[in-house]
Amino acid sequence: MHKLTLETAETMVDVALAEGDRLGLQPLCVAVLDTGGHLLVLKRNEHASLLRPQIATGKAASVLGMGFGGRELARRADLMPAFFNALSDLTGGHMLPVPGGVLIRNSHGEILGALGISGDTSDNDELCAIAGVTATGLTCDTGAS
Amino acid sequence: MHKLTLETAETMVDVALAEGDRLGLQPLCVAVLDTGGHLLVLKRNEHASLLRPQIATGKAASVLGMGFGGRELARRADLMPAFFNALSDLTGGHMLPVPGGVLIRNSHGEILGALGISGDTSDNDELCAIAGVTATGLTCDTGAS
């Protein structure tokens, strides 16, 4: 696959939300952006709090922006807090260096887009992200070393 | 119904997208906001152009912001262009006075949210909005007099 379709992106979101239900997590919001950082699909449980769409979208935009998964962004933000603070300003807050934002790669390692989740802890959000992306046969790059 | 669920919102979006396919329209993006103006679901055909998510969301936010459907906003913008230019600035561009943004009302007339579509002409966008909202048994307020 060389380009995400709405259909594939939606499968990821539906599987991620179902995984959140299965694990008994807090109400979630999940967003998938294409390779250019533009929304393909976003779904928010009606009980999720109000900022979740922005945070889910922001996590996905962050990993596309830097080309690393959220765990690697978190490591770098620990080492370079001033730089990540500046990136946050540069992007109007669309630099959220935490787990739960993942790159979506094909079998050639090419980036097809990104998925972001918000609602529970970042670690739990990421579990759902992995479930969603891998269910489509694509590769989920969390930024774990 | 007193509050939109993700499930109901998604039905609206899916029916609206299917109506666009049936009519042979350009690739569409459809967004549904809850009563407070927060995203419940957004889907964008992968061939729709890049600004469609912001336009679809902006159309929905516009009708919630003023309490009128997009056709009434268009009439008022024709009469008061300076005021609507100011509203555009006031809302950071989230005032799009055109058809294709509709209020979603229940049988008591209460506003439960809004749906916005972008991708084809505003008139065609609105046809899909009507199809989507009415498929759920809720009322679609386009702002037609």
Place this chain on the structure above:
Amino acid sequence: MHKLTLETAETMVDVALAEGDRLGLQPLCVAVLDTGGHLLVLKRNEHASLLRPQIATGKAASVLGMGFGGRELARRADLMPAFFNALSDLTGGHMLPVPGGVLIRNSHGEILGALGISGDTSDNDELCAIAGVTATGLTCDTGAS
């Protein structure tokens, strides 16, 4: 009186809202700003649409910003549309040149603050503004010549 108190400002708002009820107007939002343009009180009917607080506040800020009531601003905006478009940008949309924003003056003609209303037509909004301000014994400057 040389400075608006919260108590006086609140009387204006309550009388304005009651006048709207008496006239059978749409649900309203009313805001009073002090002489420095800072909110003293804002009340929004729970059925008023979402942008009403920003519009009411913006109308009040506009008249303080230029030192004329909303009717005079409307006249000037008709004569100088490019200038008022620029003022809208300059103020982030807090230049709304329409009736319904009024200056509050004491018996010496000093400006003590401003009141803005949004929800019905601008003319009807202004009727409530006049009722509210004059109920406190202060002078309501609508910008009518």
Place this chain on the structure above:
Amino acid sequence: MHKLTLETAETMVDVALAEGDRLGLQPLCVAVLDTGGHLLVLKRNEHASLLRPQIATGKAASVLGMGFGGRELARRADLMPAFFNALSDLTGGHMLPVPGGVLIRNSHGEILGALGISGDTSDNDELCAIAGVTATGLTCDTGAS
């Protein structure tokens, strides 16, 4: 109750301001937002400083945005300062992780809105928030564990 009315919101604000007077606190500003984060009522003592409306509104928006009371937000901000810095940027400064922002819940635990106070210490602000919300028979969720 399933939706805050202006009347109920105003009772909360009046009781909160009276509690501040009773405790001899600094001049306060109190804001109540509805479930979607939109202002229902704001009152600012005429001696309170200029930023109090934005801070009170921002505290209330913060707890609605994340779905936790201000004390829980403060705990999380201590643990994840970079993330909360980014949330501040993402929201244009409407993420204030301190006590004095509380969720308003009904007897079913549903969020009906939020109240924010600013003017004295955060702990004292919160005392007034609790007094205001509980006076209406609704539940005040401060985020205390």
